[in-house]
Amino acid sequence: MAIQLTFEEQNLFEEAKEFALKNIAPYSKDWENGDKSPREAFDLLGNNGYCGLLIPKELGGRGLNFLETALIYEGLAHGCGAIAFMLQLHNNISFEIATYYDTTEDVKKLVPDMVTGKKLTAFAFSESTSGSDAGAIKSYAELKEDDYHINGKKSWIANSLDADYFNVIVKNESPENRDMIMLLVDRDTKNFNIGKNKPRMGGNAISCCDIEFNDCIVPKNRLLSSKGFREALRAIDVARVFVPAIAMGIASRAIDMTVEYLGKRIAFNKPIICNQGVQWTLAELSAQVEAGKWLVYSTASLMDSGKSVAVKAAMNKVYSVELAMKVTTMCLQLFGANGYDKNSSISRYMAMAKMLQIIDGTSEIQKVVIGRSLERKVLPKKR
Ligand SMILES: Cc1cc2nc3c(=O)[nH]c(=O)nc-3n(C[C@H](O)[C@H](O)[C@H](O)COP(=O)(O)OP(=O)(O)OC[C@H]3O[C@@H](n4cnc5c(N)ncnc54)[C@H](O)[C@@H]3O)c2cc1C
Known part of the structure; x- marks a missing residue:
């Protein structure tokens, strides 16, 4: 290897x-x-x-x-x-x-x-009352003759302001049912409404709206999968390979920007980068980011081999986003007041790292996945 x-x-x-x-x-x-x-x-x-x-x-x-x-x-x-x-x-x-x-x-x-890239897509799973507990969604679609009738609301849907197609995960037939299906919905479909873009503490370069279906009719040939929950979790595993790659890009760039800034910023008659305490902080962060990148590469390679990645992808996600948060927070500190400026690049990077700790499963949920895999080593799987 x-x-x-x-x-x-x-x-x-x-x-x-x-x-x-x-x-x-x-x-x-x-x-x-x-x-x-x-x-x-x-x-x-x-x-x-x-x-x-x-x-x-x-x-x-x-x-x-x-x-x-x-x-x-x-x-x-x-x-x-x-x-x-x-x-x-x-x-x-x-x-x-x-x-x-x-x-x-x-x-x-x-x-x-x-x-x-002529058409943009969005992934609509979360609802206002169910994010981590995705199995508790309430939106549903009923098949009536040749069409699905969708009802319900989805929250926090990235890309939604401009998306042409929505990959929507809903309960099959009724909100109480456990089965889910996945449908592809055009943005112009009647009785499908896209709300206003939500202002967020960061990551506003992408849109994020709530969307609503009020007896929205979609032809049955827009069914993407009758195993909606399983396929959605699979798609989220893929994101848990790539979001960490983005986290490591953010962390590396934060360190590069900080080194450049501190090489020019003078305090006590010398560039701040010349202080050993500052160098050690940046040295530790650089070493951790190097390790984080290799966890990303090894998880992506495992995905390429076709083997199951769920637990490793959860480790990859929690490690990388927590590290990106730590790196960007410490780098902002090293920028001093100029880092705290709302328009500073480093503050944008820090806010984006925070977003990555929440999307595609929070850090706590990654630890739930890893923790359960450890429990299964010694105890039988619970139903
Ligand atoms: C900017 C942004 C973009 C998003 N884009 C999309 C999108 O495109 N499509 C989409 O479907 N969703 C999207 N989401 C939603 C995202 O997937 C959810 O926010 C996320 O899964 C967390 O769900 P929640 O916010 O409902 O938190 P909750 O589930 O309410 O959790 C609240 C807190 O409790 C913790 N918690 C919950 N359960 C446990 C547990 N068992 N053990 C320990 N701690 C627990 C969580 O970690 C969290 O800290 C987006 C969110 C954001 C912020």
């Missing part, structure tokens, strides 16, 4: 990082403040070949594996973590639809525009 990146893998990371520093980082404040629309960022990425990364070449994608794709997200996060997140969310949904679900001919026709 190779334990170093190949020249080609390293190159994918370097290219993405260079692209992001040149084309995204200078404008990330405008995206955060709403002066540029999220869709503009998505178009920029689509036009530069960053959509369809995992999708086979014969379906119009780039045919990359999980490790190569993770390296690209890590590189892009150097420019803006939120924009890298928007892309991986869309790419994961379109990858699953293009390659995994037993989709109908009608859905297959929509795939090419998702692969090239």
Whole structure:
């Protein structure tokens, strides 16, 4: 087993990082403040070949594996973590639809525009009363003749302001049922309403709204899967490979920015970076980020091997996002008051690290997954 990146893998990371520093980082404040629309960022990425990364070449994608794709997200996060997140969310949904679900001919026709980035997608699972406890969702769809009738509300749906298609997970037939199904809903469908963009403490370069279905009718050939819960959890495992790559991009960039700043900032007649206490802090963080990156690469490689990743992906997610939070918090401290400025890059990175601790399963939920796997080593599985 190779334990170093190949020249080609390293190159994918370097290219993405260079692209992001040149084309995204200078404008990330405008995206955060709403002066540029999220869709503009998505178009920029689509036009530069960053959509369809995992999708086979014969379906119009780039045919990359999980490790190569993770390296690209890590590189892009150097420019803006939120924009890298928007892309991986869309790419994961379109990858699953293009390659995994037993989709109908009608859905297959929509795939090419998702692969090239002409159309944007969103993933709608959480509800206002059920985030971590996803099995408790209340939205449901009833099959009446040839159509599904959807009722219910979904909360905190990333990309939703601009998304063309929504991958929606609902209970089958009734809110009390345990079975779930997954449907693909067009944004223009009648009785489907997209709410206002929620202002958040960070990550505002992507949109995030609540959405509502009031007897919204979707043809039955928009069924993506009759095993909605299982497929949604699988999709979240994929995110637990890529969100950590973004977390490590954010953490690395935070350290780079801090070193650069402290090399110029003078206190007590010398650049602040010359203080050993400051160097040791940055040295410890750098070593931890290096370890975090290798956990990401090894989880992505495990995914490439086709083996089960659920527990390792949970370790990857909790380790990387907690580390990104620690790194960005300490780096902001090293920027002093200039870091605390609302418009500082480091404060955007810190707020984004906080977002990553919540989405795709909170850090506590990752520990629940890991903890249960430990319990199962000594006790039989509970029902
Ligand atoms: C910016 C943003 C974008 C999002 N995008 C999407 C999206 O695109 N699609 C989507 O479907 N969802 C999305 N979400 C929702 C996200 O998945 C949920 O917020 C997340 O799963 C947590 O659920 P919750 O907020 O309801 O917290 P709750 O489930 O109410 O949890 C509250 C707190 O209790 C803790 N907790 C809960 N259960 C346990 C337990 N058993 N043991 C220990 N601690 C526990 C949690 O860790 C958390 O700290 C997004 C959220 C945010 C903030």
